[in-house]
Amino acid sequence: MAAPSEGALRRFSLAVDAMGGDHAPDSVLDGLDLAAERHPKAQFLLVGDEARLREGLKTRPRAAKLCVIRHAPDAIPGDMKPTVALRQGRNSSMRLAIDAVAKGEAAGVVSAGNTGALMALAKIVIKTMPEIGRPALAAITPSARGDVVMLDLGANIQCDARNLVEFAIMGDAFARAVLGLPNPTIGLLNVGSEELKGDDRVRQAAEVLREGHAGINFHGFVEGHDIAAGTVDVVVTDGFTGNVALKTGEGALKLMRDLLRQVFTSSIPARAGYLLARPALERLREWMDPRRYNGAILLGLNGVVVKSHGGTDATGFAHAMDVAMDMVTHGFTQNIREGLSRLATHAPPMTGSEADPSAVTAQQD
Amino acid sequence: MAAPSEGALRRFSLAVDAMGGDHAPDSVLDGLDLAAERHPKAQFLLVGDEARLREGLKTRPRAAKLCVIRHAPDAIPGDMKPTVALRQGRNSSMRLAIDAVAKGEAAGVVSAGNTGALMALAKIVIKTMPEIGRPALAAITPSARGDVVMLDLGANIQCDARNLVEFAIMGDAFARAVLGLPNPTIGLLNVGSEELKGDDRVRQAAEVLREGHAGINFHGFVEGHDIAAGTVDVVVTDGFTGNVALKTGEGALKLMRDLLRQVFTSSIPARAGYLLARPALERLREWMDPRRYNGAILLGLNGVVVKSHGGTDATGFAHAMDVAMDMVTHGFTQNIREGLSRLATHAPPMTGSEADPSAVTAQQD
Numbered sequence: 009m010a011a012p013s014e015g016a017l018r019r020f021s022l023a024v025d026a027m028g029g030d031h032a033p034d035s036v037l038d039g040l041d042l043a044a045e046r047h048p049k050a051q052f053l054l055v056g057d058e059a060r061l062r063e064g065l066k067t068r069p070r071a072a073k074l075c076v077i078r079h080a081p082d083a084i085p086g087d088m089k090p091t092v093a094l095r096q097g098r099n100s101s102m103r104l105a106i107d108a109v110a111k112g113e114a115a116g117v118v119s120a121g122n123t124g125a126l127m128a129l130a131k132i133v134i135k136t137m138p139e140i141g142r143p144a145l146a147a148i149t150p151s152a153r154g155d156v157v158m159l160d161l162g163a164n165i166q167c168d169a170r171n172l173v174e175f176a177i178m179g180d181a182f183a184r185a186v187l188g189l190p191n192p193t194i195g196l197l198n199v200g201s202e203e204l205k206g207d208d209r210v211r212q213a214a215e216v217l218r219e220g221h222a223g224i225n226f227h228g229f230v231e232g233h234d235i236a237a238g239t240v241d242v243v244v245t246d247g248f249t250g251n252v253a254l255k256t257g258e259g260a261l262k263l264m265r266d267l268l269r270q271v272f273t274s275s276i277p278a279r280a281g282y283l284l285a286r287p288a289l290e291r292l293r294e295w296m297d298p299r300r301y302n303g304a305i306l307l308g309l310n311g312v313v314v315k316s317h318g319g320t321d322a323t324g325f326a327h328a329m330d331v332a333m334d335m336v337t338h339g340f341t342q343n344i345r346e347g348l349s350r351l352a353t354h355a356p357p358m359t360g361s362e363a364d365p366s367a368v369t370a371q372q373d
Numbered sequence: 374m375a376a377p378s379e380g381a382l383r384r385f386s387l388a389v390d391a392m393g394g395d396h397a398p399d400s401v402l403d404g405l406d407l408a409a410e411r412h413p414k415a416q417f418l419l420v421g422d423e424a425r426l427r428e429g430l431k432t433r434p435r436a437a438k439l440c441v442i443r444h445a446p447d448a449i450p451g452d453m454k455p456t457v458a459l460r461q462g463r464n465s466s467m468r469l470a471i472d473a474v475a476k477g478e479a480a481g482v483v484s485a486g487n488t489g490a491l492m493a494l495a496k497i498v499i500k501t502m503p504e505i506g507r508p509a510l511a512a513i514t515p516s517a518r519g520d521v522v523m524l525d526l527g528a529n530i531q532c533d534a535r536n537l538v539e540f541a542i543m544g545d546a547f548a549r550a551v552l553g554l555p556n557p558t559i560g561l562l563n564v565g566s567e568e569l570k571g572d573d574r575v576r577q578a579a580e581v582l583r584e585g586h587a588g589i590n591f592h593g594f595v596e597g598h599d600i601a602a603g604t605v606d607v608v609v610t611d612g613f614t615g616n617v618a619l620k621t622g623e624g625a626l627k628l629m630r631d632l633l634r635q636v637f638t639s640s641i642p643a644r645a646g647y648l649l650a651r652p653a654l655e656r657l658r659e660w661m662d663p664r665r666y667n668g669a670i671l672l673g674l675n676g677v678v679v680k681s682h683g684g685t686d687a688t689g690f691a692h693a694m695d696v697a698m699d700m701v702t703h704g705f706t707q708n709i710r711e712g713l714s715r716l717a718t719h720a721p722p723m724t725g726s727e728a729d730p731s732a733v734t735a736q737q738d
Binding site for chain 1: 620631
């Protein structure tokens with residue numbers, strides 16, 4: 009299948025897998041209804057059980073105005089292995105939504121379904137950009153100084169220097185498109201910030217990025233605590249470390265939320281104190297609402313692919329839609345191409361990277 | 374230099390580098406004074422500038438009773454490279470304290486000085502246990518279900534399956550000695566909890582640990598969020614991932630502390646709310662006090678080596694002393710030997726590990 013021809017066939021901003029996720033299709037339709045308000049000019053291809061979707065749209069008139077339904081008789085279960093999904097999922101809502109991107113009918117796809125299946129199907133059907141060795145999984149995470157992009161989060165368990173440089177270019181393009189930053193700073197995650205720290209892989213990648221041919225604003229090495237501190241706008245690392253770091257940070261924040269809840273219910277004065285401080289605490293709660301950070305993004309394919317968390321609600325799904333819409337409307341793919349062509353012209357050769365068919369090994373759910 | 378002969382020469386529980394750390398020797402002496410109260414039968418060899426230490430002990434009678442001073446004319450600066458410290462630090466307080474362990478005069482050493490120098494000197498002078506491929510750096514971190522041991526935290530940037538199995542055995546022995554757990558649960562950090570996740574390295578290590586020859590209570594794979602959740606008592610990983618994960622978790626907790634401070638000073642009602650909830654919030658603050666978790670422990674040498682954070686105060690230094698005393702008095706080294714000998718008898722051969730002279734690459738400060 010060829011890369012989508014720009015413009016020719018494209019009718020839809022996004023194809024939406026209506027049957028993926030724990031509460032599908034209701035949470036998806038509610039999310040679409042919220043997203044429709046924010047993107048009134050978008051056109052969505054809604055893929056799933058036609059009868060249920062038609063019924064569901066009746067009560068969501070905003071979404072109904074922007075949606076065209078495409079029937080899919082099947083849905084991929086959350087626990088199906090990617091290899092099985094590839095063989096047996098040809099008529100699934102996820103597959104048909106991905107097919108729409110590959111055919112150029114839609115610029116991107118959003119799904120709250122099976123992560124491993126989505127990644128495998130998207131890579132095989134939509135295909136990796138010719139300039140990219142391996143796609144990467146990215147997400148947005150909160151910090152003291154605003155949102156931070158992290159990648160890779162598990163698409164590639166082992167990475168070489170070349171992969172890390174490509175991740176930096178993709179992260180830069182993503183931060184421009186989705187965070188709206190004109191010149192995002194990029195940091196390479198390491199065990200120390202001095203030039204000699206780490207292994208050959210990170211040192212070699214840093215050397216290429218430092219030379220500036222990639223045209224990105226490279227800050228240098230950053231450490232684990234720099235993620236929450238917001239030292240840089242984009243944190244680049246391999247999929248193993250990134251997956252562990254993202255979940256470690258999320259786990260620490262969740263622990264604090266749980267402990268605060270205990271504190272404020274531990275005595276009558278503490279309850280009263282909570283009531284007094286509540287407006288300020290509410291702002292804190294909103295700020296760290298995991299739904300605001302919903303959406304793992306597979307970067308480096310010939311189209312936009314966003315994975316919403318399977319258990320999220322309408323607000324979370326609408327945020328994943330926002331991320332996908334930002335990428336579609338702000339020329340994300342074009343930004344990557346420009347960065348990579350600069351690199352190809354100027355940078356010295358690095359240890360090469362081969363596409364790794366077994367690379368889909370991590371899940372976000 | 375031979376391994377210390379048990380008992381023969383040993384006079385001191387611990388040798389203490391009195392000149393290491395940002396506020397040495399005062400913070401060290403104050404810490405010793407606190408530790409002396411908790412360990413009234415201990416004997417400490419205090420190594421440093423004799424005149425200053427003698428003067429300092431005059432005002433700290435509890436510490437003075439348990440200390441013998443050994444003069445060291447030099448101190449290793451915080452920014453000295455490990456290779457330089459090896460050549461030029463022969464008369465430094467750190468080196469002479471380490472020498473005391475190697476000679477069997479003390480069972481362990483505590484220092485708040487230069488981390489890289491301490492690790493390099495300790496490995497070369499005290500030496501790695503013959504049964505161990507590579508020493509590992511461990512620390513204790515808070516979780517929802519009590520303290521959790523993590524290792525490696527940066528002593529080994531690249532690890533193979535054999536290293537990870539050894540780290541599991543050392544982590545088990547450490548949790549028994551220091552956390553007082555009779556049968557600690559051990560988890561191997563990965564990008565997912567299913568058996569097929571991750572790379573060959575973690576899968577092979579998990580297979581050996583699952584077979585049970587190491588005699589430890591292996592839980593299986595754990596993910597980043599399991600650290601703060603306290604899913605297991607000991608989290609095992611390579612030095613790159615462990616260093617990043619520990620600092621990421623610390624960074625997230627620090628961000629929450631900073632944001633809470635902002636919340637409670639943002640308005641007059643919020644201030645009043647803070648005052649009402651203060652007793653409960655104080656317990657939370659104590660619980661996550663970084664000084665309670667001070668001390669990185671180099672495991673796998675022929676003696677106990679504990680690194681206190683360079684910027685800590687007396688309370689933090691005393692906690693590092695507590696950890697070292699627990700290891701000395703609860704047979705930590707013997708526990709490791711037993712685990713490794715079980716493994717040698719039963720386990721199939723794994724990809725071997727060679728001692729790596731460049732392994733000291735990460736610092737904790």
